[in-house]
Amino acid sequence: MPHLQFETTADPTDDERRAFLEATTELYADHMDTGTGHVAVTLRVLDPFEFSLGRLDPGEPALMLNADIRAGRTFDQKRGFVLAAFDAASDHLGVPAPNAYAVVTEHVGEEFHEHDRVLSGWDASEATEGAD
Numbered sequence: 001m002p003h004l005q006f007e008t009t010a011d012p013t014d015d016e017r018r019a020f021l022e023a024t025t026e027l028y029a030d031h032m033d034t035g036t037g038h039v040a041v042t043l044r045v046l047d048p049f050e051f052s053l054g055r056l057d058p059g060e061p062a063l064m065l066n067a068d069i070r071a072g073r074t075f076d077q078k079r080g081f082v083l084a085a086f087d088a089a090s091d092h093l094g095v096p097a098p099n100a101y102a103v104v105t106e107h108v109g110e111e112f113h114e115h116d117r118v119l120s121g122w123d124a125s126e127a128t129e130g131a132d
Contacts, residue, residue: 006065017043
């Protein structure tokens with residue numbers, strides 16, 4: 001179960017938040033060749049002075065992505081998703097893409113637990129079979 005944790009200083013409406021969560025869930029599934037049923041996405045909205053990204057002036061809208069994912073994806077899959085997520089943040093939250101930063105951390109499948117199962121390692125068969 002990937003966990004995509006976004007923090008932003010933007011002030012989106014509920015509809016914008018919902019659209020962003022839906023978009024990033026789908027983008028993750030598309031780029032990572034998997035289903036959506038096990039994808040967890042969180043969005044925390046912070047006061048502009050609770051977040052600092054060194055290259056930005058204080059108060060500029062910003063976004064941080066911490067992506068905990070299963071190991072096995074290519075660099076291009078990870079980079080493609082990150083850039084698409086930055087574009088989604090621009091489209092849905094009003095954060096310019098250059099004001100975003102991401103850290104991708106990979107884990108073995110057995111580090112992801114659901115109530116009734118532990119995920120296996122990711123492999124390319126999920127592209128056709130999914131992992132819901």
